[in-house]
Amino acid sequence: MTAEPSSVGFYVYGIMLLLVCAMKFPALLRRRHDTLLRAACLLLFAAGCLMLFAAPASITALNRITGITNFAAPVVYVTTTAFSGASLLLMVNWRPAPPERTRRVSRLCVTVYGLAILAVAVLFWAGTTPTEQPTLFDVHYATTPFIREMIVVYLVAQGVAMAIASALCLRWSGEVRGSLRAGLRILAPAYLLIVCYVVLRLTAVAARWTGHDLDFLVDRVSPLFSAPACVLGALGFFVPLAGPRVAQTARAVRELWRLAPLWRVLRDIPTPGAIRAPLPWWRTPPAVLLTGRRTALYDALLALTPHYDPAVREAALRTALRNGDDEDRAAAVADSAMVLAARERQRAGPGQPVLPTGTTVPRTRDLTALSRSLASSVVHDLRDHRAPQQKAAHHE
Structure with missing residues (x-):
């Protein structure tokens, strides 16, 4: 029929x-x-x-x-x-x-x-x-x-x-x-x-x-x-x-978007001992991709531990508070500045002395807040100020 x-x-x-x-x-x-x-x-x-x-x-x-x-x-x-x-x-x-x-x-x-x-x-x-x-x-x-x-x-x-x-x-x-x-x-x-x-x-x-x-x-x-x-x-x-x-x-995609600035800063940091399985975005569920991204970011922050300088954090914290940020926002900005400075020290290679490890780690555990604070003027000023110093040290 x-x-x-x-x-x-x-x-x-x-x-x-x-x-x-x-x-x-x-x-x-x-x-x-x-x-x-x-x-x-x-x-x-x-x-x-x-x-x-x-x-x-x-x-x-x-x-x-x-x-x-x-x-x-x-x-x-x-x-x-x-x-x-x-x-x-x-x-x-x-x-x-x-x-x-x-x-x-x-x-x-x-x-x-x-x-x-x-x-x-x-x-x-x-x-x-x-x-x-x-x-x-x-x-x-x-x-x-x-x-x-x-x-x-x-x-x-x-x-x-x-x-x-x-x-x-x-x-x-x-x-x-x-x-x-x-x-x-x-x-x-x-x-x-x-x-x-x-x-x-x-x-x-x-x-x-x-x-x-x-x-x-x-x-x-x-x-x-x-x-x-x-x-x-x-x-x-x-x-x-x-x-x-x-x-x-949708939440995972939004969170990935918010973590993008921090990922661009830390994605090239070597993390000895950490296992990073490749996760192609086109065939990986966003929730799984977000979990992998968070793990990789925490591994990178941990790998930078020998290069964290508490003096950088304290200076950035005082500047952020002076600019009117509340304590949580200022703490995140200070951590971002310290992470950025640690990345530059790590990139500088063996010529840079390793700082005492102690307990100096970013106090902000919220990766989203850390990523968002990278757009702070305090962090930008630190980056602009350290760039000429890095160039001069390289020429010497």
Whole structure:
């Protein structure tokens, strides 16, 4: 069978959801009692099956293969009800609450939606649907005994679950921050769009009960809500999962940028005994690169220990305090000046006497503050003042 153009999106999205579900299956086997993971896997599986079964080409194929007119209708409705229950179950287990309360509500959710699924199957078996209706099934059989009740059961079950899930998302989003809050704020309108979808279809069904024709709400208006709801739903679940990693990467990149001045000063300092594994930036995660950069900077500061001159630090500290810096800022500036002077002494080679090591080390352990203070006018003045001295010593 060749999929219709309108079915391709259903199949692509459905297969992606099932693949993600399959990727989580090994974790589910290891953590069988993890109710949140089970709810997530159930949601992914139900959503993937719903996309595959709801594709127009699949509806036609299911009816033809089984030989049962409109057999695709209860299949889609059962899957829709399962997806609705799984969505509500996931929200119940995702939101922090006392364990006993979570278990009680979860059992209630499973029982109610399990009965709804059973009701859809039984009512379809009890009713008759002689005319195939791939797109207007809800309104065409809105007055048919048993089928009418089946339609109402699946629509009400879906609408109630989505409304509760949306309310839970909005309420919970006020209690959290960061990417989780953003994800919940995205999920809430996604669920509301599905509620609008249900209301439109129920309105068209109720119109048939009163002898009116609002069928266009089913085949032309309500489908417009499906794509935005799917996109927002996927984004809402993706943001809390990817948000912390993205934020961590952004922080690492920002920290690498702040350490760049200090790295340019110390990257050529030999560090005997230290192991520096090459970390190419294009294929190294920023967090790993940051750890390696910090380690290398600490190794370089330690290697400069024999060349630290406390007199340089004290002079820079007095100058920084005189210029109006607070004690922490002045201490960082003084350490930067001492590190810069030690680097120049180390570069000068064997001709420079080694200072007594003692306990003279930079007192500032914050590498970011040390790097930022390199831009201080005190450090620049020291660099400009020592440059002619270094040249003169070199000529002598």
